[in-house]
Amino acid sequence: xxxxxxxxxxxxxSAEVEPRTLLxxxxxxxxxxxxxxVGCDTSQCGxxxxxxxxxAMKSCxxxxxxxxxxxxxxxxxxxxxxxxxxxxxxxxxHHGLQCGFCTPGMIMAAVEMVYRxxxxxxxxxxxxxxxxxxxxxxxxxxxxxxxxxxxxxMRDSAGA
Amino acid sequence: xxxxxxxxxxxxxxxxxxxxxxxxYTDDISRPGQAYACFLRSPHAHxxxxxxxxxxxxxxxxVLAVLTGAELQADKIGNLICGWMIxxxxxxxxxxxxxxALAVGKVCYVGDPVAVVVAExxxxxxxxxxxxxxxxxxxPAVADPAKAKEGPQIHEVAPRNxxxxxxxxxxxxxxxxxxxxxxxxxxxxxNNRLAPNALEPRAAIGEYDAGSDxxxxxxxxxxxxxxxxxxxxxxxxxxxxxxxxxxxDVGGGFGxxxxxxxxxxxxxxxxxxxxxxxxxxxxxxxxxxxDAHGRDHVTHAEMAFDDKGxxxxxxxxxxxNLGAYMSTFSSSIPxxxxxxxxxxxxxxxxxxxxxxxxxxxxxxxxxYRGAGRPEATFVxxxxxxxxxxxxxxxxxELRRRNFIKSFPHQTPVIMTYxxxxxxxxxxKALEIADYKNFPKRKRESARRGKLRGIGFxxxxxxxxxxxxxxxxxxxxxxxxxxxxEVRVNPTGSVEVxxxxxxxxxxxxxxxxxxxxxxxGIPIENVSVIHGDTDKVQFGMGTYGSRSxxxxxSAIAKALDKVEAKAKKVASHLxxxxxxxxxxxxxxxxxxxxxxSATWADxxxxxxxxxxxxxxxLEPGLKEGAFYDPTNFTFPAGCHICEVEVDPxxxxxxxxxxxxxxxxxxxxxxxxxxxxxxxxxAQGVGQALLEHAVYNSDGQLxxxxxxxxxxxxxxxxxxxxxxxxxxxxxxxPLGVKGxxxxxxxxxxxxxxxxxxDAVGVxxxxxxxxxxxxxxxxxxxxxxxxAA
Numbered sequence: 050x051x052x053x054x055x056x057x058x059x060x061x062x063s064a065e066v067e068p069r070t071l072l073x074x075x076x077x078x079x080x081x082x083x084x085x086x087v088g089c090d091t092s093q094c095g096x097x098x099x100x101x102x103x104x105a106m107k108s109c110x111x112x113x114x115x116x117x118x119x120x121x122x123x124x125x126x127x128x129x130x131x132x133x134x135x136x137x138x139x140x141x142x143h144h145g146l147q148c149g150f151c152t153p154g155m156i157m158a159a160v161e162m163v164y165r166x167x168x169x170x171x172x173x174x175x176x177x178x179x180x181x182x183x184x185x186x187x188x189x190x191x192x193x194x195x196x197x198x199x200x201x202x203m204r205d206s207a208g209a
Numbered sequence: 210x211x212x213x214x215x216x217x218x219x220x221x222x223x224x225x226x227x228x229x230x231x232x233x234y235t236d237d238i239s240r241p242g243q244a245y246a247c248f249l250r251s252p253h254a255h256x257x258x259x260x261x262x263x264x265x266x267x268x269x270x271x272v273l274a275v276l277t278g279a280e281l282q283a284d285k286i287g288n289l290i291c292g293w294m295i296x297x298x299x300x301x302x303x304x305x306x307x308x309x310a311l312a313v314g315k316v317c318y319v320g321d322p323v324a325v326v327v328a329e330x331x332x333x334x335x336x337x338x339x340x341x342x343x344x345x346x347x348x349p350a351v352a353d354p355a356k357a358k359e360g361p362q363i364h365e366v367a368p369r370n371x372x373x374x375x376x377x378x379x380x381x382x383x384x385x386x387x388x389x390x391x392x393x394x395x396x397x398x399x400n401n402r403l404a405p406n407a408l409e410p411r412a413a414i415g416e417y418d419a420g421s422d423x424x425x426x427x428x429x430x431x432x433x434x435x436x437x438x439x440x441x442x443x444x445x446x447x448x449x450x451x452x453x454x455x456x457x458d459v460g461g462g463f464g465x466x467x468x469x470x471x472x473x474x475x476x477x478x479x480x481x482x483x484x485x486x487x488x489x490x491x492x493x494x495x496x497x498x499x500d501a502h503g504r505d506h507v508t509h510a511e512m513a514f515d516d517k518g519x520x521x522x523x524x525x526x527x528x529x530n531l532g533a534y535m536s537t538f539s540s541s542i543p544x545x546x547x548x549x550x551x552x553x554x555x556x557x558x559x560x561x562x563x564x565x566x567x568x569x570x571x572x573x574x575x576x577y578r579g580a581g582r583p584e585a586t587f588v589x590x591x592x593x594x595x596x597x598x599x600x601x602x603x604x605x606e607l608r609r610r611n612f613i614k615s616f617p618h619q620t621p622v623i624m625t626y627x628x629x630x631x632x633x634x635x636x637k638a639l640e641i642a643d644y645k646n647f648p649k650r651k652r653e654s655a656r657r658g659k660l661r662g663i664g665f666x667x668x669x670x671x672x673x674x675x676x677x678x679x680x681x682x683x684x685x686x687x688x689x690x691x692x693x694e695v696r697v698n699p700t701g702s703v704e705v706x707x708x709x710x711x712x713x714x715x716x717x718x719x720x721x722x723x724x725x726x727x728x729g730i731p732i733e734n735v736s737v738i739h740g741d742t743d744k745v746q747f748g749m750g751t752y753g754s755r756s757x758x759x760x761x762s763a764i765a766k767a768l769d770k771v772e773a774k775a776k777k778v779a780s781h782l783x784x785x786x787x788x789x790x791x792x793x794x795x796x797x798x799x800x801x802x803x804x805s806a807t808w809a810d811x812x813x814x815x816x817x818x819x820x821x822x823x824x825x826l827e828p829g830l831k832e833g834a835f836y837d838p839t840n841f842t843f844p845a846g847c848h849i850c851e852v853e854v855d856p857x858x859x860x861x862x863x864x865x866x867x868x869x870x871x872x873x874x875x876x877x878x879x880x881x882x883x884x885x886x887x888x889x890a891q892g893v894g895q896a897l898l899e900h901a902v903y904n905s906d907g908q909l910x911x912x913x914x915x916x917x918x919x920x921x922x923x924x925x926x927x928x929x930x931x932x933x934x935x936x937x938x939x940x941p942l943g944v945k946g947x948x949x950x951x952x953x954x955x956x957x958x959x960x961x962x963x964x965d966a967v968g969v970x971x972x973x974x975x976x977x978x979x980x981x982x983x984x985x986x987x988x989x990x991x992x993x994a995a
Contacts, residue, residue, distance in 0.1 A: 140228050
């Protein structure tokens with residue numbers, strides 16, 4: 050079996066895996082990072098979104114070997130030094146989650162949305178950008194509010 | 210108590226683990242030595258199984274077992290059951306066909322589990338499942354409920370595929386009301402079939418411990434004790450005390466995780482057979498074939514009016530598709546959760562409803578968010594809206610004329626509404642939606658070439674299911690009370706063990722708010738424990754918006770007992786008569802003195818027991834309660850949907866949504882509003898996007914998220930959510946329930962708005978661009994003279 054090596058949440062990891070091992074399987078089963086979820090099998094729901102070198106990627110449709118040598122960030126790696134990421138805080142403050150299953154993917158997608166689109170996100174942009182993430186509980190209303198607030202908070206915390 | 214008590218928008222205690230990826234959903238759990246299960250499912254809607262050859266699969270590397278219905282029968286594993294008896298009009302009992310966890314002799318729907326492979330790894334199990342050879346004799350199938358009675362017979366016990374032909378109400382009186390009516394509005398309605406799609410797919414880990422001869426099941430269930438009861442008492446897999454069911458974090462349910470499914474039974478059974486824990490996690494596309502669907506009614510409905518626009522009668526005939534087998538509560542959904550709500554918010558003197566439940570070659574149909582009540586609301590609110598248009602009366606005005614105005618109100622279909630103010634929620638909604646300026650907005654849309662419409666839905670639902678005696682008399686196989694235990698620790702912190710189960714509703718927060726409010730202790734000092742039959746006393750679980758009204762009432766009752774006992778302890782501690790002890794703001798005070806003791810003092814003294822003898826008082830501070838409601842609760846409200854339709858494409862855009870709901874007393878408005886948002890989204894999904902489609906061969910055409918249109922953020926608006934409050938008189942907290950309201954109210958509001966925009970009587974759900982465009986085109990055709 051081939052060996053894959055990458056950096057996950059700042060730690061170098063390496064393992065022998067079957068070539069058909071998906072990144073999400075590698076994260077969940079080999080590294081026991083179970084915060085990244087699998088909600089579908091057609092790359093539609095986005096519960097599995099992680100960052101690969103700072104870019105949002107659906108880990109359910111990425112082979113582990115495809116990210117050889119990359120820096121992967123999962124939901125477990127978002128809070129730094131015991132302090133929640135502003136987007137995590139915003140989801141809690143604005144009740145942007147109910148069952149919590151889509152939440153890791155939502156938060157990872159939202160953070161990357163800010164990387165690409167900046168800190169002043171209007172409702173239309175947020176809704177369009179969330180096209181790859183499904184939530185069955187919230188009706189998106191509070192997720193949109195959370196991302197709007199979280200994007201601004203990311204600027205404030207970066208400026209602090 | 211302020212800040213975290215009843216009525217405060219407390220941020221959720223459970224969120225920290227979910228926003229940091231530290232939740233524990235079933236698939237996140239791995240047991241030492243676990244093996245993996247993969248089910249081979251029927252590719253045919255209806256077929257006889259001539260033979261199954263598992264030898265090639267069994268010989269593949271890593272395969273531990275390949276099991277079929279034959280082994281299931283050899284081990285005397287019982288069938289799955291439906292737990293609510295419905296009798297037909299002629300008095301005969303419903304026709305419940307045997308439902309084995311793995312097919313025996315024949316398959317009845319695409320996805321019917323035929324065999325299971327247990328292997329060292331999931332890829333090995335999947336590879337092996339492909340090597341099982343099943344020789345099928347394909348039979349003709351029927352998927353359309355309207356054609357079921359004439360279709361090929363699916364089960365020996367059910368001629369004409371008829372499960373029951375049930376009726377409610379006074380037929381003769383209703384017919385008489387129609388005979389003397391001034392106007393009758395008629396509609397043919399298809400309530401479209403839906404796939405629930407909780408975002409967490411179902412999963413199960415079965416583990417047999419040979420040392421204690423006992424089983425543990427980790428399962429995505431909304432009601433672990435009910436699952437344990439059914440698997441033990443009916444399936445017969447293990448005695449109840451030898452089976453532990455754990456429902457850890459569960460990622461949404463919406464009804465679909467109430468039911469006891471084949472896969473968890475098989476995972477448990479297989480774990481004993483192979484001597485290893487067995488894990489099964491559903492794929493999404495598999496879930497479309499394996500999870501119970503919702504709705505799927507075909508209805509003809511008629512509403513009769515007098516010359517003043519008063520409703521004088523309602524007549525409904527519904528064919529309800531229950532799928533290939535009767536799921537756990539399926540029989541009750543199109544009967545006692547449907548026809549009993551047909552009075553809506555209106556004083557209708559005569560109602561008669563007939564429901565024919567049929568088998569088809571489709572996955573079983575059971576409760577899905579709202580369960581019967583969305584279907585009833587859609588019938589009533591479509592008829593009222595179309596009736597208003599036909600009579601030339603403003604739709605809100607026609608509703609107002611017919612509203613029930615005094616309570617309690619006995620409807621002709623069983624229910625006794627206890628409290629409500631329908632006029633208040635309508636008035637508030639009309640204000641927020643700025644109804645009076647709608648014509649101006651319509652003209653403005655027209656200038657941009659768009660068709661604008663407005664639609665109303667003044668819904669009612671029955672929640673807090675339900676008084677056990679009442680549901681027992683209607684055929685329920687269970688009581689529908691709830692249990693709670695409040696354990697006070699020696700340091701004064703509190704654990705609440707509840708028979709309710711949270712799968713997104715936020716019970717860890719709202720239940721703690723109640724305790725904090727009552728005992729005057731910080732919310733951080735309260736833990737809510739649920740979802741484990743080894744920890745929690747028997748409970749009925751969460752569905753039907755019952756956990757506030759029934760689950761929290763049980764906690765309130767246990768808190769009464771805790772307070773009474775604590776007062777006794779305080780009386781010894783403060784050396785005062787028990788009757789002189791007051792409990793206020795977390796303190797025990799001797800009336801008229803400055804002597805007091807804190808909550809923590811009293812908790813400690815309850816346990817150290819130094820101030821009283823065992824003859825006077827038992828040590829400890831822990832009380833339990835079972836709360837059986839005295840009535841259903843009746844949340845109600847008004848939703849107004851405003852849409853813009855593009856006449857060139859048929860695309861519908863929701864440009865405004867106003868919801869004014871009466872949920873009684875609100876514990877946490879932030880959480881309640883979140884429930885409303887989510888419910889509306891599912892209702893809009895039903896109205897505009899979602900449809901589980903079977904073709905005439907019984908193949909599911911919409912078998913993945915590529916084909917089944919789940920609402921996305923871009924399909925939905927932001928909502929204006931407000932409330933009115935009439936206290937529920939039948940429970941100690943005055944709460945009614947909020948989990949399903951949006952899904953119940955929304956479909957009618959949307960279709961009323963779209964048909965208003967387009968200017969047609971009806972557009973079937975889902976009102977896709979194609980359906981709307983076709984409706985616009987049909988309207989453009991001049992009518993041929995007959």
